[in-house]
Amino acid sequence: MTLVRHDPVVEAMSWEAARRVAAGSVQPLGAVPVPPAEALGCRLAGPLRALVAVPGVDVSAMDGYAVAGDGPWRLAGRVLAGGEAHPGPLAAGEAVEIATGAPVPAGAEAVVPYERAVAGAGSVDGVAEAGRHIRRRGEDIPEGAVVLEAGAVVTPVALGLAAALGHDDLLVRPRPGVLVLITGDEVVHKGRPGAGRVRDAIGPFLPGLVEWAGGRVTDTVHLPDGPSALRAALSAPPEGRGGADVVVVCGASSKGPADHLRGVLAALGADVLVDGVAVRPGHPQALARLPHGPLVAGLPGNPFAALGAALTLLVPALRRLTGTPATRETGTLGGDVRSHPRDTRLVPVRRTREGAVPVGHDRPGSLWGAALADALAVVPPGWDGERIELIELP
Ligand SMILES: Nc1nc2c(c(=O)[nH]1)N[C@H]1C(S)=C(S)[C@@H](COP(=O)(O)OP(=O)(O)OC[C@H]3O[C@@H](n4cnc5c(N)ncnc54)[C@H](O)[C@@H]3O)O[C@H]1N2
Numbered sequence: 240m241t242l243v244r245h246d247p248v249v250e251a252m253s254w255e256a257a258r259r260v261a262a263g264s265v266q267p268l269g270a271v272p273v274p275p276a277e278a279l280g281c282r283l284a285g286p287l288r289a290l291v292a293v294p295g296v297d298v299s300a301m302d303g304y305a306v307a308g309d310g311p312w313r314l315a316g317r318v319l320a321g322g323e324a325h326p327g328p329l330a331a332g333e334a335v336e337i338a339t340g341a342p343v344p345a346g347a348e349a350v351v352p353y354e355r356a357v358a359g360a361g362s363v364d365g366v367a368e369a370g371r372h373i374r375r376r377g378e379d380i381p382e383g384a385v386v387l388e389a390g391a392v393v394t395p396v397a398l399g400l401a402a403a404l405g406h407d408d409l410l411v412r413p414r415p416g417v418l419v420l421i422t423g424d425e426v427v428h429k430g431r432p433g434a435g436r437v438r439d440a441i442g443p444f445l446p447g448l449v450e451w452a453g454g455r456v457t458d459t460v461h462l463p464d465g466p467s468a469l470r471a472a473l474s475a476p477p478e479g480r481g482g483a484d485v486v487v488v489c490g491a492s493s494k495g496p497a498d499h500l501r502g503v504l505a506a507l508g509a510d511v512l513v514d515g516v517a518v519r520p521g522h523p524q525a526l527a528r529l530p531h532g533p534l535v536a537g538l539p540g541n542p543f544a545a546l547g548a549a550l551t552l553l554v555p556a557l558r559r560l561t562g563t564p565a566t567r568e569t570g571t572l573g574g575d576v577r578s579h580p581r582d583t584r585l586v587p588v589r590r591t592r593e594g595a596v597p598v599g600h601d602r603p604g605s606l607w608g609a610a611l612a613d614a615l616a617v618v619p620p621g622w623d624g625e626r627i628e629l630i631e632l633p
């Protein structure tokens with residue numbers, strides 16, 4: 240009989256420390272100008288300024304008559320938005336018919352809406368209130384004003400605002416690219432898994448999770464077990480990785496005969512930043528930096544463990560790359576939850592007015608509980624029942 244000597248158990252890093260290491264493992268990506276569709280959801284890398292005033296000139300706020308002096312007024316023309324401006328200034332006693340948004344002629348003192356005017360042949364009468372219904376140049380937004388600060392999220396509304404202010408491209412921190420490698424000979428990607436097979440449950444949730452955290456999945460590649468395919472994928476040049484900033488490896492993180500992540504990382508000379516975390520589920524997770532640049536996040540193959548690990552290592556790194564400040568939500572936890580003496584527990588919960596309530600079904604191999612939950616409660620070792628951190632689920 241051959242005796243196999245396994246590595247001694249190495250003390251895993253605390254969950255808090257692992258999250259800190261992940262956030263500190265990268266720097267925010269440099270600013271790039273991108274078109275609006277690409278900028279959506281990114282953070283501004285600099286302040287957004289008004290390139291033009293809004294409105295750009297004095298315009299009418301109503302459909303009616305721009306008038307000078309007291310009525311009745313002689314009708315001197317018509318001005319439409321996008322049409323020809325009135326050729327000269329209005330003299331006292333003159334009016335032009337005007338559309339909402341059309342430039343008011345110089346000399347106009349007010350706009351009298353149709354509803355308040357009495358039109359005759361070549362003339363119009365009514366009561367003018369000085370300055371009424373004229374939107375002055377820059378009244379809404381002065382030229383040069385900072386309308387959104389650096390770090391603001393580019394929302395759909397922000398895109399509309401930027402366009403109104405004359406911007407074509409926006410200067411943002413781009414979405415970090417994430418390449419996903421799914422390992423496992425038993426993992427299938429379509430249909431009902433047969434005997435000895437499991438359906439990939441991690442590849443389908445990562446794009447949404449990555450997008451929610453500010454990144455984008457550049458590609459999802461399925462690899463057979465064994466070190467050579469993993470090694471080839473991790474040592475590909477940047478263009479072979481789609482320029483990804485982070486490579487996520489799912490499975491192969493533990494100590495089994497097909498778990499090659501650590502061996503491949505060592506062979507490639509990677510700097511291992513996290514090698515196991517004192518958390519349940521998800522302890523075999525890992526974080527490393529390859530010599531040629533990208534970060535590698537190793538997620539366990541058990542899908543709920545992979546989710547917990549993604550929230551521990553991947554999401555904090557993506558948030559840092561996108562320049563997103565760390566936030567912390569705390570709450571109370573109901574139900575009968577016990578802490579573990581050594582490991583942090585991640586417990587799927589729903590947040591209610593009475594505090595967070597565990598939803599159950601939280602086995603490492605199943606996403607059932609996490610799918611019912613809207614957050615994971617972070618139960619530290621030796622928890623005393625005080626307030627706890629809640630990490631939001633996408
Ligand atoms: N001797 C030890 N064995 C294990 C340990 C340990 O510390 N010592 N840790 C256990 C824990 S905890 C976990 S989690 C797993 C992690 O395993 P791996 O990351 O190496 O992943 P696999 O062995 O490939 O798979 C584990 C499990 O998950 C299923 N799987 C894999 N990929 C997927 C996928 N994309 N979608 C759905 N399910 C997947 C796979 O079939 C296995 O059932 O290791 C324990 N063992």
Ligand code: MOO
Nearest residue numbers: 520521522544603
């Ligand atoms: O990370 Mo594992 O899922 O705790 O079983």
